[in-house]
Structure formats: structure tokens, C-alpha cells
Amino acid sequence: MRGSRVMSDEATAVFDEHRNLLFAVAYRMLGTAADAEDVVQDAWIKWSGVDRAGVADPKAYLVRITTNVALDRLRTARVQRETYVGPWLPEPMLTSPDVAEEAELSESVSMAMLVVLETLSPLERAVFVLKEVFGFPYAEIARALDRSEASVRQLGTRARKHVEARRPRFETAGAQRRAVTERFLDAALGGDINRLMEVLAPDVALWTDGGGKVRAALRTIHGAPKVGRWVAAVAGTAYAGVAPEDMRVRRASINGEPGLVIDGPAGPITAITCDVDDAGLIRAIHLVANPDKLRAIGAGRELPM
Structure with missing residues (x-):
């Protein structure tokens, strides 16, 4: 025994x-x-x-x-x-901020x-x-x-x-990716489509994963004008049953990339990552709002690399 x-x-x-x-x-x-x-x-x-x-x-x-x-x-x-x-996206997970500086490592888990x-x-x-x-x-x-x-x-x-x-190319430095993500956030929160257009690549693509449980685009949205209009339209409006005044935006390292988490009173309602090209423009946005895919972030769980 x-x-x-x-x-x-x-x-x-x-x-x-x-x-x-x-x-x-x-x-x-x-x-x-x-x-x-x-x-x-x-x-x-x-x-x-x-x-x-x-x-x-x-x-x-x-x-x-x-x-x-x-x-x-x-x-x-x-x-x-x-x-x-709608579009299926991976479940986002938090990563150490240092991971964003290691190109190969961050690429292997990027959205x-x-x-x-x-x-x-x-x-x-x-x-x-x-x-x-x-x-x-x-x-x-x-x-x-x-x-x-x-x-x-x-x-x-x-x-x-x-x-x-x-595959995506991670030749843009982590600091620049964070700066571009910040500019995107400021423009989106302000609902300023002109400022949004300044940070979006002409062929940008937006994936929104609501899983049929919250409001999301049912197809991938392509092109800066369409993506800019969609982001500007939803900014500052109630989402997933949470009023704008009850939302809190925080910066986070998500899947090796600078990302944004929007929290409601009960926990995360959206996780966003942006893929930035060599010109410092956003070429892809991945927005996960399916509540089933936000549990790891809500629990603060960090992805082991």
C-alpha cells in the first residue's frame, strides 16, 4: 500500500x-x-x-x-x-506583458x-x-x-x-503596437470615425465573436470605412445589457498582444486585440464578446507559455 x-x-x-x-x-x-x-x-x-x-x-x-x-x-x-x-474566434487569455516583446512567442498564441x-x-x-x-x-x-x-x-x-x-507578421515593436491600440481605444470611445480612419489600414478586417449570445456582426467586416462605421456606431451604447456608464476599460496583454478588456459590473463583456502592420496601422481587430469565452480572463488566468 x-x-x-x-x-x-x-x-x-x-x-x-x-x-x-x-x-x-x-x-x-x-x-x-x-x-x-x-x-x-x-x-x-x-x-x-x-x-x-x-x-x-x-x-x-x-x-x-x-x-x-x-x-x-x-x-x-x-x-x-x-x-x-457568426465568426468563431479562439478564447482569449491573459499573458505576461513581457511576452509581447518576444516576437516568435507572441505570434504562436496571437489571435x-x-x-x-x-x-x-x-x-x-x-x-x-x-x-x-x-x-x-x-x-x-x-x-x-x-x-x-x-x-x-x-x-x-x-x-x-x-x-x-x-500568418500575421510581428515585425512591429510591442511599444508601437501598444501605442496604436491606445489610439484606437481613444478614437473608439469618442465615436470619432475620422480619428478611427487614421489608425485603420485600408484593408482592415474586423472579427466579432458573440456566439449568438450577444450582439455581434454575423460576418467578418472588411475595409476601413465599414469597420470604422461599425466601431463608431457601437461605441458609447449599451452592450450585453450593460450601460456605457457601468463599463470600465482596462489595458491588458492578451494572447501576447496589447489588448483591451471592457468590464461590466459582473465581469468582462468584451476582449479586443489589434494586429498592427509595419506602417503602424491596424490590419485586423478580433473582438470576443461570447460570455463563454471570457471566463479565463474574468478569472485572471494567465496562459503558460
């Missing part, structure tokens, strides 16, 4: 050592904190029941479990997301990147995340996915080309 408890304590210690990594992998695979946490919990159940005496590399083994559980959940999620009301990852097949996404984000070798990824190394390399090449053609 005592030996069993020692083994259990050891298993828990090993799992806890890698928990943040497992969550980080699952979150990039699924795009939601709630699903990522469920995957980590399922991985723990599987890990606690395995014969660990034959596990030579616990970290690789745990990542393998997590990746395969996430793959199963992602396949189901993709079917559900086909009937989602724009996670949106791009949604266009990959589940297997392509798994290979891309493990290889390009976490640096696992193809041979190890092949073992994790129970596929040949040659097929995994093909998946990786295809995923990388797809992402390269669509």
Missing part, C-alpha cells in the same frame, strides 16, 4: 512538472482554455493508469497522450464549429495565428504545433501520432506553407 502511494506521489510530481507544457500544447491545438483544461485532465487520468516503469521519457509520453486526446476533441469541435453563429491554425486539418495542426512552436523532432512527432516519419514530414511541410501564406 505504501509503495503504491509512493508511485502515485511520483506520478503526480512528474505530471505537475509538465502540466504547463501540456496545457500550452492543448490550447494551441484547440483554441479554448476550457477544452485545453479538459484535455489535461484526461491526460492525467490516462497517465495515472499507465505502467510507468516502461516509460523512458515521461515528457514525450505525456505530450503524446495530450496530443492524441486533443486530436480527438478537435475533430469533434470542428463539426460543432461549422454551426457556430490571428490561432485563427490561421483553424484552417489546418487536425493532423496538420498537431504537427505544426509540435514542430514549429515547441521544436519537437519529426521522429518524436511520428511516434506520438503513430505515423511514419515521412508522412509526418509531408504534413509539416504542407502545414508550414499554408501558415506562411496566411
